[in-house]
Amino acid sequence: MADNLLFLCKAGDLAPNSVRKVERPEGALAVYNLDGVFYATDDRCTHGLASLSEGEIIDGEIECNMHFGSFDIATGQPRQSPCSVPVKTYRIELRGDDVFAVLD
Ligand code: FES
Known part of the structure; x- marks a missing residue:
């Protein structure tokens, strides 16, 4: 197993259109299942101390539950203020059935 792969979840364990937090010492990731396609981003919102995995998925975006800014889940680009800095995404x-994030 390449050591730049982080196991996120079993594909069958994350329901479509849901998100889950995956802890790791360097900072948690959020893993998303959007209609059967998986994505991963840093879990921490770039605007503040909020966990994106506690937010809501709306039309391919994750809405932060702290100030309701949002990011495009696929690209990490901010979509709704007050978010203005992209959130890091992972391939x-x-x-x-195993879903991994590729860590750079
Ligand atoms: S902490 Fe996420 S929008 Fe402010």
Whole structure:
């Protein structure tokens, strides 16, 4: 197993259009299932001390539950103020039913 892969979840364990937090010492990630396609971003909102995985998925965006700014889940680009700094995204690698994030 390449050591730049972080196991996120089993594909079947994350329902479509839901998000889950994955802890790691360097900072948690959020893993998303958008209609069967997986994405990952940093979990921490770039605007403040909020966890994006506690937000709501709306039309491919994650809405932060702190001040209701949002990001495009696929690109990490801010979509709604007060968010203005992109959130880091991670490439996903699927191995069978296992979903991994590729860490740079
Ligand atoms: S902390 Fe996320 S919008 Fe402010």
